[in-house]
Amino acid sequence: MLQSLRIRNLALLEEVALDFEAGFTAVTGETGAGKSILLGALSLLAGERADKTIIRQGADTCEVEASLYFANPKGMDALLAKLDLPSCEEGLLILKRSLSREKAPKITVNASLATLSALQQIGESWIDFHGPSEPRRLLKDSCQLELLDLFGRCATQLATYQYHYRKWVDLIEEHKRISSGTKLSPAQLDYLQTQIVRLDALELADESIGALERDFQRMSQAQALIEISGRMAEGLSGEEGAQSKLAAVLREARHLQVLDSASSELVDRLTSISVEMNDLAGEVTSLAEQLQFDPEKAAQLQNNMDAWLEMKRKHGGDLVAVIKARDEMRHQLEVQGDIEGTLLRLEKQIADAYRLAKNEAKSLSDQRGKASKNLAKIAAKMIAQLGFEKSEFLIRVVPDSALGPMGDCGVEFMFSPNVGEAPLPLNRIASSGELARVMLALKTVLADLDQVPLLVFDEVDANVGGEIGNVVGQKMAEIARGHQVLCVTHLPQVASQATCHLVVDKDQSKTRAVVTIVPIQANRKTRISELARMLGDRTGKSAMAHAEKLLGKSG
Numbered sequence: 001m002l003q004s005l006r007i008r009n010l011a012l013l014e015e016v017a018l019d020f021e022a023g024f025t026a027v028t029g030e031t032g033a034g035k036s037i038l039l040g041a042l043s044l045l046a047g048e049r050a051d052k053t054i055i056r057q058g059a060d061t062c063e064v065e066a067s068l069y070f071a072n073p074k075g076m077d078a079l080l081a082k083l084d085l086p087s088c089e090e091g092l093l094i095l096k097r098s099l100s101r102e103k104a105p106k107i108t109v110n111a112s113l114a115t116l117s118a119l120q121q122i123g124e125s126w127i128d129f130h131g132p133s134e135p136r137r138l139l140k141d142s143c144q145l146e147l148l149d150l151f152g153r154c155a156t157q158l159a160t161y162q163y164h165y166r167k168w169v170d171l172i173e174e175h176k177r178i179s180s181g182t183k184l185s186p187a188q189l190d191y192l193q194t195q196i197v198r199l200d201a202l203e204l205a206d207e208s209i210g211a212l213e214r215d216f217q218r219m220s221q222a223q224a225l226i227e228i229s230g231r232m233a234e235g236l237s238g239e240e241g242a243q244s245k246l247a248a249v250l251r252e253a254r255h256l257q258v259l260d261s262a263s264s265e266l267v268d269r270l271t272s273i274s275v276e277m278n279d280l281a282g283e284v285t286s287l288a289e290q291l292q293f294d295p296e297k298a299a300q301l302q303n304n305m306d307a308w309l310e311m312k313r314k315h316g317g318d319l320v321a322v323i324k325a326r327d328e329m330r331h332q333l334e335v336q337g338d339i340e341g342t343l344l345r346l347e348k349q350i351a352d353a354y355r356l357a358k359n360e361a362k363s364l365s366d367q368r369g370k371a372s373k374n375l376a377k378i379a380a381k382m383i384a385q386l387g388f389e390k391s392e393f394l395i396r397v398v399p400d401s402a403l404g405p406m407g408d409c410g411v412e413f414m415f416s417p418n419v420g421e422a423p424l425p426l427n428r429i430a431s432s433g434e435l436a437r438v439m440l441a442l443k444t445v446l447a448d449l450d451q452v453p454l455l456v457f458d459e460v461d462a463n464v465g466g467e468i469g470n471v472v473g474q475k476m477a478e479i480a481r482g483h484q485v486l487c488v489t490h491l492p493q494v495a496s497q498a499t500c501h502l503v504v505d506k507d508q509s510k511t512r513a514v515v516t517i518v519p520i521q522a523n524r525k526t527r528i529s530e531l532a533r534m535l536g537d538r539t540g541k542s543a544m545a546h547a548e549k550l551l552g553k554s555g
Contacts, residue, residue, distance in 0.1 A: 001484040002126075002454050003067045003092075007041045009059035012506065012515040019519075024480035026495040027488045028530060029504035034515035035488050038504065039129075039458055042066075042486075045095045046127050047120030052101055057512075061103075065096040068126055070453075079125060083118045086110040093126070095119070128452040130443065130460055139427040139435075145411045147442055148395060150449050152371025154364060161360040161407055168353035168403070175346045184336050192329045199326045202308055209308065209319055216305040219298055229284055236281035243281055246274050354403075361408040368409065369397050375445065382441035382475070387468040390419035393438070413438075436460050437468075440475055447479040455479060457487040469493035492534040496550035503530055527551065 001022055008015045012034055029035050041064045044050055055062040070076050073088040080087050088110070096108045097119070107114045109122065149158060184192075202209070237243050253267045312318070315325035335342045372395035380393040394414040402408070414423035417434055426435065440460055447455075457476065473494035479485050480499075489495050501521045507514045520526045531547035532538050 001069055002486075003069050005038075005041060006063070006065045007037070008061075008063045009056035010041055010044075010062050010064065011037050011054055011056060012513050013037050013517070014056065014514060016517050018502070018517060020484070020486075021500050022480075022484055023499040024477050024485045024487070024497065025500040025502060026498035027486065027502045027504060028490070028495050028534060030506070030533075031490075033504045033506045035504045037515055038502070038517060039456065039488065042127060042456060043129070044097050045119070046123030046129075047116055049116070050099060052099060055099055055101060061098055061100045063096070063098040065094070068093040068095070068453075075451075076122075076125060079122065080109070083109075083114070083121065085114055085118065086112050093122075095122070124452075126452065127454045127456060128450065130439070130455065130457045141410055141412070144395075144413050145406060147446060148368055148371055148375060148411050150446055151375045152367055153449075154367050154371065157360070157364045157367055158407070161357065161364050162405065164353065164357040164360050165403060165405065168350065168357045171346060171350045171353055175343060175350060178335055178339065178346070179343055184332070189333065189336060192333055196326060196329055196333070198307055199311060199322065202304065202311065204319065204323050204326065206319065212301075212304055212308060216301055219301055233281065233284045236277065236284060241281075243274075243277055246270070246277060250274055357403055358408070361403055364407045365397065365399070365409045368407075368411065372397050372411065375442075378445050379438075379441050382444055383438060385471050386437040386441060386475070387471070388417050388434075388437070392416040392423050394423050437472075440472065444475045444479055448482050450483070452483075454484045454486065457485065457489075459488055459490065467493075470497075473497035490534065492531040492547060492550055495534065496531055496547075501527055501530070524551070 002020045004017065004019050006015075006017045007013055027035055027038060040054070044064045045066050070088060070091045070093065073091045073093075076093060077087040086109070094108075094110050096106075098106045100106075107116060107119050109118065149155065202212070235241050250267070250270045253263065253270050256263045257267045311322050315322045376393055376395040380391070383391055383393050392415070396412045396414055398410040398412055400408050400410060413426050415426050415434070415438060416423040426438070443450075443455075460472075469491040470493040472491065474497065476485055476487050476494060477497050487494065487498070495501060499521065500519065503518050503520050505516050505518070507516070520530060528544060528547045528551060529538055531550055532540065532543040535543040535546055537543040
């Protein structure tokens with residue numbers, strides 16, 4: 001649920017910090033007061049695109065920040081992990097977004113930088129907007145099918161069908177590709193065969209390729225060590241090496257010793273150096289001999305490594321891509337070897353796949369048929385409570401001869417607002433007010449199945465009033481038993497039933513307009529005054545009495 005929201009320098013709003021509770025929150029205010037600012041802030045945090053014009057005039061930066069609490073954050077944490085973002089600490093999700101006139105926009109999720117795309121994906125999991133345009137979605141076949149599948153819990157059966165449907169479609173595409181493709185020339189066939197032989201010789205597997213790369217690395221290092229140690233041995237014990245030069249110096253020293261006995265110490269030191277140099281030359285020579293390797297094995301290793309590097313360059317850069325390329329070349333050879341036979345086998349596979357998909361489509365259609373009767377019955381009762389006592393609401397599952405991504409049937413919501421009139425498709429009968437109430441009825445029915453914790457309703461109670469407004473408020477309260485509900489409303493009958501009440505006000509008495517958002521549920525007198533204003537007269541006795549009565553009814 002949404003715990004807190006802080007808005008700074010958004011449109012006409014300078015700054016506000018709001019705390020939210022579970023349940024039903026109503027947002028009221030005069031027309032044009034700025035209620036859309038609150039919804040705009042939530043939209044920004046849900047990933048809606050925005051430009052710098054929303055920044056309050058005179059300010060450099062606009063900021064919106066929210067904290068959300070998830071009692072069970074497992075699903076949100078899985079999404080955050082997928083997006084490479086920090087998980088919810090103690091169930092808290094912190095979202096922050098800022099726009100600057102001079103700098104690039106900035107988004108953070110749990111204090112880590114995030115992209116707009118990531119924010120949009122997260123938004124789909126915590127907030128669902130139902131605005132004035134939402135009921136128009138009911139006119140789309142895809143929306144009607146989505147609502148029916150949600151009610152009928154058809155997701156598993158739909159996924160099973162779509163798996164078989166995709167297999168069927170893929171086989172058809174392969175048949176088309178092979179039947180319309182050109183036959184390979186002898187040279188092309190020879191090339192494929194040669195490539196496959198070379199690839200098979202490499203024993204394409206993680207273990208064998210890993211061993212090849214390790215052995216080649218050792219050989220490369222050994223060769224370098226041999227060359228270095230060889231040069232060192234030559235420098236120490238070669239004809240022009242340090243040993244021969246030191247021997248000449250030692251002979252001269254001994255000659256000096258004969259002439260001058262005082263130089264004996266020099267002879268001893270040079271003798272010691274000569275012995276150490278002889279030992280060193282022997283060790284270097286021994287090292288070079290130990291690093292010797294079989295030239296034939298080295299040549300084979302080099303050839304294999306050259307072949308492997310060539311295949312990586314040709315076929316994708318890693319072992320998985322090379323194996324895939326080899327398998328595709330084998331498939332090409334198999335197909336070219338017997339095109340007619342391959343096409344016949346594919347035709348049989350297509351027929352088998354179609355039967356499976358068709359069976360799954362029938363199961364899905366049957367499940368939708370049962371769900372349509374139950375949903376229509378429950379929704380019709382809800383619609384009657386919303387003012388259409390003599391209305392009729394039906395859901396018709398329409399068979400389709402062809403398989404499609406969603407099955408072999410469509411769905412059509414049928415509605416008659418008046419007694420004696422035959423139900424017609426919604427797009428042929430319903431006004432905007434009728435659509436809004438049909439959508440509200442369906443949302444009430446489906447609320448328990450909706451996993452999104454925060455539902456935002458923006459004036460879905462338009463074009464209704466009186467007792468029907470009271471019923472709309474009751475439906476909002478019902479939905480709020482399983483969700484956090486935020487509703488922008490002009491109806492006092494709706495606002496009075498909210499557990500929390502925010503009032504948006506715009507003050508234009510000074511040099512510039514200023515919008516404020518204030519919670520009033522803790523002050524009964526202030527709340528009665530706001531409800532009286534919504535009834536048409538903030539100071540009128542009858543309006544105040546009516547407001548008192550409305551608030552008393554809601555408890």
